[in-house]
Amino acid sequence: MAKQNSGISYTSLMSKLDKREYSEVYTLCGDEPYFNDKICNRLENEIINEAEKSFNQVILYGKETDTKTIVSSARRYPMMADKQVIIVKEAQFLTQLDVLNKYLENPLASTVLVFVFRGNGQLKKTSTYKLLSKFTVFESEKIPDYKIEEWIEGFLKEKGYKTDMAGVKLIAESCGNVLGTIANEIEKIILNIGDRRSISVSDIEKFIGISKEYNVFELQKAIAQHNVQRISKIVDFLANDTKNNPIIMVVANLYSYFVKIHLTAGNMSKSDAELASIIGASPYFVKDYRNAAKHYNFDKTEKILQCLNSIDLKSKGVNSGADDRDLYKELLVNIV
Structure with a gap:
């Protein structure tokens, strides 16, 4: 499913976040954005409170920024807070990654720097990747098609819901293999069935919008x-x-x-x-x-x-x- 280079699993990484054990640098990469987005959302919403975000949280995009700006932001100390969070989304568009190297050799303990890549591209071949690997590098892999139904069952169980195998198969066949789409459609069903914890094939057909x-x-x-x-x-x-x-x-x-x-x-x-x-x-x-x-x-x-x-x-x-x-x-x- 989703893995991390040094062996940490998605579950273990999320557990660290539950304990508020943060790394100075996160690199979220790989071909399955669902897991990376879940991790990024938690880092974005849980490290500092809303009142501190205007001063201590910066969200940048690889197409619109550069590595010098990222380093400059990361070197800044937080204002009246313990941490600041710098998130770089679409990091695959960044150039001159080596500009990051000096900072990565000695990052600020008060900064949580997050890179979100789509895919890996040439990242692993760079000297920067070796430095990033000293921190938390999470590579989220696509789930094979034959494991999609198993993932759906697990997702429903995690939410406290269930359906039969015909229902699982119908969701898989209707939503394809994009986990974000599957999750959104299941959330739509849950929103519409009230207090029931069992999802029927009729529910799936009705609320996903499938012809019966x-x-x-x-x-x-x-x-x-x-x-x-x-x-x-x-x-x-x-x-x-x-x-x-x-x-x-x-x-x-x-x-x-x-x-x-x-x-x-x-x-x-x-x-x-x-x-x-x-x-x-x-x-x-x-x-x-x-x-x-x-x-x-x-x-x-x-x-x-x-x-x-x-x-x-x-x-x-x-x-x-x-x-x-x-x-x-x-x-x-x-x-x-």
Whole structure:
């Protein structure tokens, strides 16, 4: 999930913040902004109180500032407070990082300096990174698609809520793999269900705004049954509402789905537990994948995966001027 170079986990880092144990310098980087944003929000809102922020908290942006300004701000002492906080967002746009080096060799104990990078870029190759690594460097990695459902379960549990596996899968299929989007949609559901602690599939459909009959989850069920008429109806519905069902998201979900069918087709002799581990799915859904593999064998799923990859490239404008509706037609031809 999310890790830190010296071995600290996201949970451990948050625990340190709970104890108000602060580092002089934080470097938050990696490809998953959700965890970095959570950490940054806490540093921004918890170290100093609101009354002190106007004098002792500065938020800068990599596109609009430079490393000399950052060093100058960091060297300033707090005014009538124990700490000052300097946060540099979009730090990947900074140039001349080596200007930071002298400060990083001897930072002020009264300054908490926070860098928030999107990705890593060339950061790790710099002399500055070696100095940053002496403090807290947290690298937040993307969660693999096959672990998204597990993350959703954990997020709900942390909030004190639960849903069944069908609900977890529907959230995953509807929201994609962007954790921030998933979290926001779950918060929207929680806000609307009152005192209940159990979230139903109907709640998810209603409050995320998913058509009960025509969505990617229902499309997968129709594919598993090889119900050509139902597949056609759902694809036609999605094609007529591309604003809420962009082809790029649908293809991403179907690609992940057909990868699981492809792996299932090649491992039909395995036990349900073994197969669940191989395809990265809950044992709850293994029966569905076995059923789908009876209609879509190893060779056929391989061709479908190639087709989905082609449609994905076309949806991004690679060697194609086709719109989403045209690509939905191509999708339908290749999966029925």
